[in-house]
Amino acid sequence: MATAFPFSAIVGQDEMKLALLIAAVDSRVGGVLAFGDRGSGKSTAVRALAGLLPKMKVVAGCRYNCDPDNKAEFCDDCRVRAAKSALKSTQVPVPVVDLPLGATEDRVVGALDLERALAGGEKSFEPGLLARAHRGFLYIDEANLLEDHLVDLLLDVAASGQNVVERDGLSIRHPARFVLVGTGNPEEGELRPQLLDRFGMSVEVKTPDDLPSRVEVVRRRDAFERDSAAFIEAWAKEEAKLRRKIIAAREQLxxxxxxxxxxxxxxxxxxxxxxxxxxxxxxxxxxxxxxxxxxxxxxxxxxxxxxxxxxxxxxxxxxxxxxxxxxxxxxxxxxxxxxx
Structure with a gap:
């Protein structure tokens, strides 16, 4: 896995960074859409957010990252396990899952596990990207180029908070609540109005137009690429400070x-x-x-x-x-x- 650029080291783009922090504090805001110039740090900021977020508590062994403190939204597996014995919990990084433009519907919603079906004749569900993104972030780069059938699918899940799969003899329903984050270049087309309305905040990202900012962006990026470990270490205190700020804000919200x-x-x-x-x-x-x-x-x-x-x-x-x-x-x- 590639090392992410530190969030606190991003130069400028204050509106985008603030919107992402707000979404990290309260997922009910509804996600962030960042549209703007190519090469202006949109994808960098989203991927940097993943390394900034504090870990979350999940039910140990759950494929859907169920919250042990929220039994009302347990998946079927956790509900059955909880009825038999107390569930153990563990802490994992908050998922930030990429939704590729060319992803198939099976890859997104999940499908029959063919390997287990062929080997043992057992019908088993292989969770998709929506399951991995539950309680985390689903990231769509070039969101305005996403195929219509995937947009319709996302709209259904975003409205209900659940992913329902009825195919190949399977009938699966699992929680799928995530913060939707999209980026794109407006020159390549507009977003469908229905999907646009699902984003809580929309930010405009522009290339810095002052010399000092442009020089600093290049300087920091070059330092990161030459020695990413040293660069990340140099910004570790700022990252920890920002992480504590997010935790405190969630507690105070x-x-x-x-x-x-x-x-x-x-x-x-x-x-x-x-x-x-x-x-x-x-x-x-x-x-x-x-x-x-x-x-x-x-x-x-x-x-x-x-x-x-x-x-x-x-x-x-x-x-x-x-x-x-x-x-x-x-x-x-x-x-x-x-x-x-």
Missing amino acids: SSVTVSDAALERAAKLCMTLGTDGLRGELTLMRAARALAALERAKAVTDDHLRRVAPPALRHRLRRNPLDDAGSTVRVDRAIAEIFG
Whole structure:
């Protein structure tokens, strides 16, 4: 397995990094879509997140990473085992699973284990990528190029939180809750609206346009490639500090208050922008609360709402033929109007 570049060593791209940290604190935010220039660090940031996340507790021997403290969402195997005896737990790294563009449906959802079927005539399920990603992150590079049948499949699973497989004489149902992370280049095509709506936050990633930042990016990347072990060691303290920050934010998240005034501000902002449904308000509230927890604040403030509004709302705007301004400009205008 290739060594990941340290998350804390990434130069700039503050909006993308903040969105990923928010998703790491509260998975209910709904994932992150990072669209922008080629070679601007999108994939690097996502893969770096995997090495940053604290380990999670799972049922020992479970193929689906079931949470021992959440019996309501046990898979069938864990439910049967729990009825017979107490389950043991262990700690494993949070999975960050790549979904290749050319993946087959069987590879994604799982299928009959042919080796066991041919060797012993036993029908056994071989879990797919969705099972591996449960309680972790499912990463799609070039998400706008994903085949339609896989998009439909992801939409079904994302809505239900379960993967249902009915084929080859198998009838399997297992939990599949994951944070969806996608990257892509807008020049290569747009994302299907249904899938776009499933991402909690959408960030715009641009190539640094100032000389010092560009030089520093090249310097750090070169140092990493020449001696990755030494580079990772040099950034170990910063990585540990950021990891502790995530853990503290998760612990504080439930105690962060969101006042009626803050909810009204969020709703008014969405009404001003004309976003469809209420997913915009929910995402805005959850993202602002996660940001407040990261900053050890006890309550969501206008500042938190202002900072998370662009990534939470820019991809939820209807096209306005009378306004040719980009979605980010429209969100910024609405923020200025609501918050002053």
